[in-house]
Amino acid sequence: MARNRGCELASGEFIAFLDADDLWVRDKLALQCAAFDEDPALDLVWGQVREFDSGSDPQQSSYPASAAQHPGTLLMRRTALRRVGKFSEHYQQAEVVEWAARLLQLGLAQRTLPQVLMYRRLHDSNKGLGNRAAHREYLQVLKRHMDRKKS
Secondary structure (H helix, E strand, C coil), X not given: CHHXXXXXXXXXXXXXXXXXXXXXXXXXXXHHHHHHHHCCCCCEEEEEEEEEECCCCHHHCCCXXXXXXXXXXXXXXXXXXXXXXCCCCCCCCCHHHHHHHHHHHCCCCEEEEEEEEEEEEECCCCCCCCCHHHHHHHHHHHHHHHHHHHC
């Protein structure tokens, strides 16, 4: 999987993710680095995401901004990534959801910035709740997450 391979090859203190069809705002990393400077105890910093229709101008999107924990808005310390672990290669559609569930269960020190840091392009191939092929995997992830919470 590309994300795991990228994490293996990365050498910096921080890790960030960006899918090929999405866009970061120009100052995303600067805003997040400032948050880490303000609070060195932070493990990760999220931002807002705004979706836009493929073929349209992302900055003219009528979709509301959301604070959903989307990996494309994330900047995290490499040490935090080691604690969370790799993205599961067991799933074809829900690997990000499964990884995020593990991340959130760890109780890492995190902050969500109020600014839109990423634009997520909407198209027919998106992995998400509207993708029928992903429904079974999302249910499996939810069950695994609930089972981990019980133990």
